[in-house]
Amino acid sequence: MKRKISPVPTKQFKTWETTDSLKLYLLYFLILLSPAQDMRAQEDSILRREIQVEKSENLVPVEFDATEIEEYKKQDAYNYLESTEEDSWWVRFKKWLNLKYNQFINWLFGSYDANGILAFFIRIFPYVIIFAVLALIVWLFTRLNPGAKILAEPGKSKVILSEEEELVKNEDLSSLISKAVSEENYRFAVRYQYLRSLKLLDENDLIQYEFQKTNKEYLQEIQEKRLQQLFAEVTKFYEFIWYGNFKVSSADYKIAANGFSKIENELKPVKNA
Template identity: 45%
Template structure:
């Protein structure tokens, strides 16, 4: 009975070559120096896993929830660079909007918000006419204008004095942007109403007229102003 011959040829043994260089000295390591290096942080290459705190755990949870939402929304769609950028940016925009809304809501609803405001009263800005009526000595201004022979300005000041007296007597409610017709409608006394209409016509003619106002023109207007001034009840302080 014949046996099949082994068809796998035996591999030749590799020749081992030795370094024949003469006068070789083995490297000697300084154990004390190595121990010193081990103690230095600069040579510590070991990787340590940072322990997750509650904030890191919350961020990871929120991020995973966000990714699940997008996966549910678009499925396995592979987003491009721009879409990926938006997906990463949107949570920060939402967070910023929430913080801004909370700050706005706190400012609007917090009863102690006035605590942060300045204790000084805010400055009140009046128009020139309002400032004269509310805070100036109008008769002194009239005298000064007459001394300078500025009769047009004196007429203006006299008309503002009439407005002030009507306001103090509570016959009108003075407001800078009101029209003369509105003031006429507020004055219930027919006599005072007619007198006020007369001085208003004189004032408009002299103040807005493009002509030189003489002393005689002023005296005519002054007569009408004085007559109306005596008819207006004096305010009781």
């Protein structure tokens, strides 16, 4: 037997539809309201935190030991300051040279990336320049040699002066005198004559020959008045010719040689005594 289903009334269906719509609106309102409540709760929490008053009745001030703090400051583990050292002038100079060299290479090759033999040449090029500069300095020094020019003698007179002691003590002055006269080098002949007089005076213990002594000191050492007078005359003649760089004639040399002969004649009796 079939059961007869009665149709739902239209009015009741509309009531259910209205009820569902209200539920949806209520759910949507609750969703929107929940963030606002969270934000308000956070604001209330912040306000409560701000309102909290700290009571300082039971607080005890902290005291620090100044001596202990200074000890910590001295330890490297607590030194957080980074000290930067300034480059020396030599380091700055090398950096400047390196900068100029790189600028020159960039100007020469541009953006070209060198490799192989060219790259090797670029690496050794600064050392080649340094070697060339040092070689040039050495060559100029040996070529010009200003020190040698200062120390070198301007003439033969200074060469003989530097060898004076050797001439007086070891050389045969009589042979040197004869050779100078034969070559008409009368200036050197007078020089050798004077050195032979000093040698004879030293051998006769009338003076003590020393290279650094002056002619005035030799005069003061001679005690014999006649010999002292003769030596003073030849000394004046010798200094005039030798240090004055005057050209000596044959007649001038004969006058000087006569004075030296007188000294030798005065020394003979002293030597025989």
